Amino acid sequence: SYTYFCVDPSVTAVVIEGLAKHKDELGAPLCPCRHYEDKEAEVKATYWNCPCVPMRERKECHCMLFLTPDNDFAGEEQTITQEVLEATRATM
Template sequence: MHWDWVHHSALVGYDDKAAEVQQGFWNCRCVPMRERKECHCMLFLTPENDFAGKERTISLEEIKETTANL
């Protein structure tokens, strides 16, 4: 987390904002994230994770192809 986030509204309720940013689990309170910094929900993946990608968009066609056999 970058220091800029200390001023973000998500940290307003914390007394020691810098400490919360350092701990980095305030955005995901699950046990794996708190204890081991492991993200099981895949919302906070590190760039080197095999499941992390650079794309931020997905087309409707890609969704249809992926879910066609579900």
């Protein structure tokens, strides 16, 4: 089944920025919406690497990056451009 981005593009922008930061720093897109005692250990465990196990198994995204159509916060977009991300971040 398909997923959609949040109706509020700032949510999508912040989550994608966090994933990119973790990818650069840790070598994997570790979920940015959780607290970790040891990020390197979490990356190796892979459970919270995006898309995380709850998302892959049950379509549950704690970050609200991937939303099912029945979610009240689901928008209509399934893609987002770099320009939209940058413009959204500039207004935050």
